Amino acid sequence: MRTTSRTFGVLVAAVALVAGMTTTASAAPEGDFRPAPVDWSPCPELPEVECGTLRLPVDWSRPRGAKFDLALARRKATDPAKRIGSLVIHPGGPGTSGVEFAFAAPGWFSPRLAERFDIIGFDPRGVGRSSPITCSADLVARRPSTYPTTQAGFEALGRYNRDLLADCRARSGPVVDHADSRSVVEDIDALRRALGERKISYYGLSYGTLVGQQYAERYGRNLRAMVGDSNLDHGTDAWKFNEGTATASEDSFREFVRWCDTTVTCALHGRDVGAFWDDLIARADRGEISEPGDPTRPVTADQIVDYALLSFYDPSWTQLSHWLVARAETATARPADAPGAARTDEVVAFPFIPTFCQDWQIRPRSLREYTSLLRRADELAPHMSRAFLGHQVRHGCVGLPDATNPQQRPRFDGAPKVLLLNNLHDPSTGYGWAKSLHRQTRPDTVLLTYEGWGHGSYIRTDCVRDTADRYLISLRTPADGTRCAPAESPELPIPTSARTTAPRPVRTGW
Template identity: 50%
Template sequence: MRPLFRTLTAVLAAGLLAGVAMPGVQAADAGPPGRGSVPQRTIDWKPCPDDATADCGTLRLPVDRARPSGETFDLAVARRKAADPARRIGVLLVNPGGPGASGVDFALDDAPTHFGADIRDRFDIVGFDPRGVGRSHPVKCSSELLARQPSVHPRNQREFERLATYNRLLREDCRRHTGPLFDHADTLSVVGDMDALRRALGEKRINYFGHSYGTLLGEQYAEQYGDRIRAMALTANMDHSLGAREFLVSSAAAAEDSFHQFVKWCDRSSSCALHGRDVTAVWDDLLTRADRGQIRDPRNPDQVLTADAIAFEAFLAFYGPRWNEVADRVASLDAQEPDERRRSQQPRQARASTAQGTEERTEANPFHAVFCQDWRIRARDYREYAELTRAELGAAPHMRGTPRVHAAVAGCVGWPDEVNNPQHRLRITEAPRILMLHSRHDPANHFSWALNVHRQTRGTTVLLPYRGAGHSVYNRSDCTRDAVDDYLTELTIPRAGSTCAPADPH
């Protein structure tokens, strides 16, 4: 549930790419909701402003597919044409995750090095920014209001109500700055946009590569438009059937498992900066000292680091996994002398100017507009919230829960109970065989999520486990990369029971 590479630090989606204009004549409006095909003009591709080797354009689509003649927005699209046109298979739509990552950026910046030559030769690689993200009418919110977020760890009913009140205020602020699209930023709406894009590209069937939250797009496209898929490869899979407790606990267990994988690596690797020490004890003591306000950031000595900040930084490094980076950072922080000056644990936050006549500053903030419309997870009061938190902490005592999902769930407190795209068991009836890859020790998306999705779709999906650690899977080894490439190009499915061996971490 995150972007693939450069957008790691935007896991909770503050400030992705806002409002960059894209060239191209807009295509005709998409047809009404449902499966009927509507004639559609193709996109008028033009060289991308920052990369003339790729094409960029926009596709005008309805905000609400139930009202095709109503408000519209422009979907930003980028394409790298197949390098070997004589062997071209078709289009490969890509989504790198998030929610909030830019598919346009992935197609322009990452695809040339991410995919092997055979994929680049034989597919038009097409990335799009999902509605509300990047260049596709981004969700925007007040910078000043975003800077006033209260703690996502309320200690009583009063603080819980303060969080709920803030979330309601922020939601209304984002709706005001974004317009009608805010209420239609859910994944199911994006799935409809994907099929409109397929029609605009002139393709009867598409190929799709989705990572992390991008797998939810793939899963739900397969539900709605399975007969319009030639091939679909999904890595680091989402399970959209989970309830609140299962979602939080499994996410926390994934983070804790990655911590233990890090400890095991450090115990056996002489290159670890903590080798020969009790790594778990060092870590726990470091977080305890951070709770007392005694740990400063050596890169910014005026900043006191919270335990949450330290755990979140390690969590992001587990995505790699970049275990040497975690060890070096922990060793550096642990070496500090106790600091008794007890400054505030929270860094000072700049307040936006309120002087008369100044324009209100906004920034892109799509995460909760998507997440809270995809997941019916609403703690009703502090008692319910505290029970969920205790279960989360019980599953991850060393990582202090799940740094990513806790904040995601906290951001939905106070939102309306109704959601556009509530959880459900996956039901795919018409799609071809879909290839799923998943790391056995994924820090973010628990391996059980892939198993659950595979069980729900056993006649359609093929699961290839990668037995190592990390969040990204495709380029983990020759085994993982060849499995995806052979499948996408030749529709070759791995043998039942196949797995990929772990590669050496960094």
């Protein structure tokens, strides 16, 4: 999945079923490695936050082998007399910085939680400051067609994926092959021990919910409380994962259309939005759309679909409508012929594929299987099937080795009751995944539904926020099936108490 500069303002702003686990992460008992205490000091970027590192094994089955430094950030409880313990946070991705999430914590978590918990973020292995996975920018840009029409084209896609992974490995080292969520789980429990905590509380957002689920499976006895916000279902096979991403994105498109039909601030109000969209995408496919003011900079159909998907995260529908109209009014001009761009040795952060493809056994083995997935996505999402969340999953793991941490039915035996939060109209982690996860984990989970839009539930309304805070502080779960009404305006869903001028972490992936 491409890295994007969209921030957590975009949230408010980047998956065959296999029985049994083959990962090596759980092979090492926790007593085989003793982490040193963290040496905290003021963060250079934000001195009111403490930063540190934790030296950990790259391969948890070989705890005496190669090591990497896990980057950490801590906001200490603002009222030490009321302190409950540590709240470990994970903002998702794969590829999003938990250190940056801790920097921005006042804009996300309530003052009530800040009083009672040390809020601790970390950059997961392979991300940000934690031995980042980087790859050749030139190679990333040279991906062959992801809509092959021949077996040869499909095989070329597999060769490309293997070459790209080899390049990432050569540049980034062995962490590339140990970026799965089970390894991150071991890192979190080592962090717990380094903090001297008998139990931790955990808040996982989006892809962070998968890490949290797997922590609850392996180390449930070490959890005090856990909130999963915008949930992935690791018990779903490749076909249903494909259907889930398509259904979620198309549902948000329909909600955007419904809003435009009834809202005069939509730049498309009074028009057939679906017909407008189809025409815009067709023109982009013919190379007829450009950036406003620069006819030499074409805008592709994929770029339009991706921008729309990211706009659904807030949602920021008014902005999206004006953005679409502005591009529909452009035309492209053929740029002057120029020699091909010289290749460089520039690198880009690219943790999504190495992580995702180790966590999910999604490997179309033939052109027929691959095109069946594409066709099904088109059926379910005629306007949004190209959206990168689903499409990169379909093509990014083709030809790669089997997943080391493949899907399995989640089991939370030994963990405390887990609170699941999900929006009814989430463009990324669709509500169907939350319902499926809850159905598989009853009575160990409670599901709270926010009946609104966007990605990320905790920050939506006081109803959601207060319920989650009450659980994290007092361990009182709401009644299963609790629902919170949507905010009056889908575009202004953040309570005043949550707004801040603090920087927000970069958003990539889920």
